[in-house]
Amino acid sequence: MAEKPVTSRTLKVKKGKIIQQKGEYNSKIYVVRKGLLRSYSIDKKGREHVFMFAPEGWVVGDAISVDEPSELVIQALEDSELLVREKDAKRDGTPKGFAALAKRLLVLQRRIMMMMSVTALERYEHFENTYPNLIQRVPQKMIAAYLGITPEALSKVRGQRLKK
Amino acid sequence: MAEKPVTSRTLKVKKGKIIQQKGEYNSKIYVVRKGLLRSYSIDKKGREHVFMFAPEGWVVGDAISVDEPSELVIQALEDSELLVREKDAKRDGTPKGFAALAKRLLVLQRRIMMMMSVTALERYEHFENTYPNLIQRVPQKMIAAYLGITPEALSKVRGQRLKK
């Protein structure tokens, strides 16, 4: 019996479109071909917190094979073209998939340490260096929501920096 | 040719012992049989930030197959008995290993969201609920370093809470 190929279809979405809602089971993995996505959560006070941005080439979606409901909302920030991949337990076990996860883990580890040890300004500058193009493409308030500060605080930080 | 079994030896360490130093390559994975470990980093200002605690049954060690130097120090907080496991790329690819990683990823994701959205008090109470026994076993200053606050601030938080 032949192996079933990985199911993977293309999806075009308009700017603003919610691709995956919080609480949905049976979540999928999205490879960004063109455009820009973000994943975020909303806390009890109604505030949005951006977990990650995903420009071209990036992959979004809880990498959870366990059947837990998604805790994050995924949304298109620009008209985008995505590759939708069903989660496939068989594929999970590949060394390649494992390495990708391990790398992702390291990124999150660094982000936690960052949240604990550096100021908003330093986090902003790090973001700026890591994703130079995103600064122009992402609205400030979402960058603030990624950095863990308010848009007002980000505006202040940016203002201060210009004086140097 | 027969499969080589996973190399795994037992290691006994005294309280305070540094098991893995920051910057070391060829890092291993430690399963805690008895005792308590922590992994932490030191920032530019010399402050310690606790990444995780590992009581009995827990596993510590960067899950990175890529050869990156460890960014964390691992230390025994009590006299401990560990199972040391060499990293084995073959083992990496198992669905079981993958699921464990995915779960870990979810924990980190929640921790990031937590750092961004809730107060020190709420983080402390969450820690208290999640690891009720650890509160007694771990020095306050390390709990503070896990929560991302100073020992003084933690003391304040605990004091305020008693009045309720």
Added chain:
DNA sequence: CCGATTTCTTAATCTAGGTTAATGGTAAGC
């Protein structure tokens, strides 16, 4: 092209948590 909505900035005020420092308590080394 135009009104409406959303986003960004600035400024005044407020607050959680940081910093510094002093004190008493607890554990560790000899």
Added chain:
DNA sequence: GCTTACCATTAACCTAGATTAAGAAATCGG
């Protein structure tokens, strides 16, 4: 057992960032 070092607590003060508010600028829908 004593001494030295470390740890927790308290208190006075300070600062980064939150909150609130209001105006300017950009974006959107038609």
